[in-house]
Amino acid sequence: MESIARQLIAIAVRAPSGHNTQPWQFSVQQDTIRIYPDLSRRLPVVDPDDHALFISLGCALENLVVAAAQQGLLANVHYFPSDEPEECLRVHLSEGAEEDTDALFRAIPERQSNRGTYDGRAIDASDLARIMEANPRDSVEVRAFPVGSPEIEPIIGFVREGNIAQFNDPAFVAELVSWIRFSQREVSDRKDGLASVALGFPPVPRWLGRWIMTKLVKPESEAARQEKAIRSSSVLLLFITRDHDKSHWVDVGRSFERVALMAASRDIAHAHVNMPCEVEPIRRRLAAHLGLDAPEQPLLLIRLGFARKRLPPSARRPVDQVVRSS
Numbered sequence: 008m009e010s011i012a013r014q015l016i017a018i019a020v021r022a023p024s025g026h027n028t029q030p031w032q033f034s035v036q037q038d039t040i041r042i043y044p045d046l047s048r049r050l051p052v053v054d055p056d057d058h059a060l061f062i063s064l065g066c067a068l069e070n071l072v073v074a075a076a077q078q079g080l081l082a083n084v085h086y087f088p089s090d091e092p093e094e095c096l097r098v099h100l101s102e103g104a105e106e107d108t109d110a111l112f113r114a115i116p117e118r119q120s121n122r123g124t125y126d127g128r129a130i131d132a133s134d135l136a137r138i139m140e141a142n143p144r145d146s147v148e149v150r151a152f153p154v155g156s157p158e159i160e161p162i163i164g165f166v167r168e169g170n171i172a173q174f175n176d177p178a179f180v181a182e183l184v185s186w187i188r189f190s191q192r193e194v195s196d197r198k199d200g201l202a203s204v205a206l207g208f209p210p211v212p213r214w215l216g217r218w219i220m221t222k223l224v225k226p227e228s229e230a231a232r233q234e235k236a237i238r239s240s241s242v243l244l245l246f247i248t249r250d251h252d253k254s255h256w257v258d259v260g261r262s263f264e265r266v267a268l269m270a271a272s273r274d275i276a277h278a279h280v281n282m283p284c285e286v287e288p289i290r291r292r293l294a295a296h297l298g299l300d301a302p303e304q305p306l307l308l309i310r311l312g313f314a315r316k317r318l319p320p321s322a323r324r325p326v327d328q329v330v331r332s333s
């Protein structure tokens with residue numbers, strides 16, 4: 008079972024994570040895999056309460072569950088068990104998968120965050136329904152805002168405000184720059200972070216990249232670029248949680264990952280436009296605009312559509328670096 012567990016972990020780590028921090032560690036003990044938050048990889052500026060970190064853990068967990076089922080294994084998941092000495096998600100594997108996850112499993116290496124401008128085509132209504140139904144968690148609501156509809160305009164306004172607030176904040180820009188891997192050398196040395204090619208610019212030396220990010224990129228132009236990207240997409244999907252705690256954050260990650268995999272299985276691309284969920288005062292106003300009652304929270308916003316081209320896959324640390332030795 009231990010060698011299968013390591014194969015499952017290799018698939019789990021293909022999950023998305025904020026700034027590609029990969030904030031996870033794993034341990035394997037017979038038929039049990041534990042997933043631990045790696046708090047040394049927190050993003051204190053953009054994610055001060057760690058909700059995005061736990062969403063990322065949920066994404067890795069969902070990949071693991073999908074991959075286990077594809078191997079005929081049932082993954083019994085226990086969130087933050089009180090009998091564990093350390094905070095973790097505990098996954099017990101046993102024979103007898105209950106669902107066919109083949110299509111989702113095949114989409115794991117295909118899924119990627121594609122931040123480019125899309126081709127403007129609308130997603131077929133039946134495909135969109137299938138994608139939204141892929142949300143497996145009752146604790147998470149997925150709301151759609153089609154491009155071209157009147158309801159999307161205020162949401163675009165919140166994205167714009169969030170973008171401008173973030174790029175006016177030197178601490179946000181400094182944290183972002185610290186996770187950009189400007190050259191191929193940085194990518195292969197670190198195997199984490201945001202490769203410049205994934206952000207849409209060619210590899211450059213770090214000093215030049217930092218200069219571009221701090222001097223050339225302006226909040227207004229960044230906001231205009233994002234707005235254009237949204238308008239080239241088909242729909243925005245907003246993930247809303249019923250409560251604001253770690254278990255619900257993990258659930259958002261699980262929902263998002265299933266939705267992203269279902270989209271990828273249909274050649275539909277996604278990218279995050281998360282800014283209004285990340286800037287707390289804007290998130291509060293977004294929640295009020297949507298008529299949400301506390302503690303409901305809008306926590307993740309993505310756009311879906313048809314990308315013009317695929318990107319090279321973003322790097323991941325190898326399994327040996329994320330599995331604790333027993």
Ligand SMILES: Cc1cc2nc3c(=O)[nH]c(=O)nc-3n(C[C@H](O)[C@H](O)[C@H](O)COP(=O)(O)O)c2cc1C
Binds near residue numbers: 022118200
């Ligand atoms: C919780 C969470 C928040 C994210 N926020 C953003 C974001 O605000 N902007 C963005 O461009 N990408 C965002 N991403 C996407 C990650 O940067 C991306 O998953 C990571 O770089 C790995 O790349 P991949 O998705 O192509 O594998 C987010 C991902 C997660 C899981």
